[in-house]
Structures are given as C-alpha cells and as structure tokens.
Amino acid sequence: MAPAPDIAGSLLLEFQKQGLEFSRYLAALMRVLPSVLIIPAFGLSAVALPIRLTLGAALAFSVAPALSVTVSGVAPLAYALEFARGLPVALSASAVLWASSMTGALADELRGNTGSLRSIGFESSTPLGTLLSLMVALVFLVSGGPERLVRALSHENLVFSPLAAVHDLVAGIGLAVAVAAPLVVVSVVIDVGLALASRVAHPVPLQQVLIPLKPFLLLCVLALLLERMLELFARAFHSS
Numbered sequence: 325m326a327p328a329p330d331i332a333g334s335l336l337l338e339f340q341k342q343g344l345e346f347s348r349y350l351a352a353l354m355r356v357l358p359s360v361l362i363i364p365a366f367g368l369s370a371v372a373l374p375i376r377l378t379l380g381a382a383l384a385f386s387v388a389p390a391l392s393v394t395v396s397g398v399a400p401l402a403y404a405l406e407f408a409r410g411l412p413v414a415l416s417a418s419a420v421l422w423a424s425s426m427t428g429a430l431a432d433e434l435r436g437n438t439g440s441l442r443s444i445g446f447e448s449s450t451p452l453g454t455l456l457s458l459m460v461a462l463v464f465l466v467s468g469g470p471e472r473l474v475r476a477l478s479h480e481n482l483v484f485s486p487l488a489a490v491h492d493l494v495a496g497i498g499l500a501v502a503v504a505a506p507l508v509v510v511s512v513v514i515d516v517g518l519a520l521a522s523r524v525a526h527p528v529p530l531q532q533v534l535i536p537l538k539p540f541l542l543l544c545v546l547a548l549l550l551e552r553m554l555e556l557f558a559r560a561f562h563s564s
Contacts, residue, residue: 347399352388354403355410355477356380362414364421365461365469383474390478409482412489417464417473419496420560424460426500427553428453431546434511435539452546460557467558499560503553510545514538 360366360380367376432450476482518538 348391349384349388350403351391351406352477353381353384354406355387355413355482356383357407358411358414359383359417359473359477362411363418363473364425364457365464383470386474387477391480405484408484410477412485412492413473413476413482415489416492417469417476419492420499420557421457421460421464422493423496423500423503423560424456424553424557425453426497427504428456430500430504431507431542434507435542456553459554463554463558464561467561469561472561496560499556503556506549507542507545511538511542514541 357377357380360376360383366379429450429452432452515538
C-alpha cells in the first residue's frame, strides 16, 4: 500500500523554493481572513466557507511578500494579533456594502414589501436590499476593491485601530441615511398626496385605487435615482 502523500511537507518545500517563509504566509493569511469572512462582496452565507477560505489563501500570497518580518513570540498570540490587525480593515471595507443593504431594505419597507430573500449577508434580506447589495458588491469587485484591500493589508506597520473601524461603520450608516433620504421624502409626499386625493374625492371610495400607486411610484423614483446611488457608493469605496 502506497504511503499517503505528505501535503504539508510539499507545501513547505514549495514555500522554500519561492523564498517565502511559511510563518510569514500564515501571518498574511491571518490578516486576510477577517476580510473573506466579513466583507459581503465575497459572498458570506451565499458562498460555502471552504471557497471563501480558499480565496483568503490566494489573497494571502499577495500580502505575504510585503511583510518583512516573520511572526515572533508565542505563535498563537502573534497570529491572533495579525487577525486583529486585519479586522478593522475588513469592517471599513464592508461598511459601504452594508449601507447599500440597509438602503434597499428601507426602500422595501417604505413600499410595504417586507418579504425576505437569501442574500450575500449573514441573514436574509428584502428584495431591494438583496438587489442593491449585489450591485454594490459588483461595483466593489470591478472598481479595484480587492486590490485596495490587499494594499491596505500589506502595510508593514498596520496596527489594530478599532476607532477607525467604528468611524467607518458610522460613516456607512450616514451614507445609507443620505442615500435613502430622497426615498423617505418622496414617500411622505406620496402619502400626503394620496390622503388629499382621497379627501377631495370623498365620498367616492378611491382608497383601494390609490393605495397601490405608492409602491409603484417609489419604484419609479428608485429607478431614476439608482445610477446616482451607485455613484455615491462607488465614491465611498474610493475614499475609504
């Protein structure tokens, strides 16, 4: 019976051939893991965990050469520190993507649709929340988001900065509010207009005719504003 191949030994030999120390690669992998586990553009619950881990292992090859020192000290603690260093970067990158999901969910709530669909987030989302999440994730991927992510993780002096991550998350919430504000205003105007129309038409029962107009009008407004919304999300990506 042939012996089982020594996969770990083969990998270590390949690392030596490439001049890349395995400990340095592990440090890079720890920095990358929060991104593939948290950033919605990489799939989250919609993509199997082994696939995301494989993606993280591939991205780590781009980060590892930039690390000039290997992990020293108590290995588990040192690798945990590298994971903590990568966590704020992942949270900052995901803030805009979560903002798009919140904007779509608010739009669905305003038009009275609270149905849920499987999304790229941790949990199911509303139809428009899922749609906007997918579109903004595509913007992130095609506009060089992974490249900027790898560049940020490759800084040798990358430090654990939870305050920066909190700032970016708050900015993401502010972006969601700013983008969704026109929809809220339009919803209020539509409600007032429908109420006035019903009052003027009294006693003619126009309520059943006018109520379905609100979701339709909100969808029309969203279609008109969609390009501008995506532009704002793209600018947020480049400024983060």
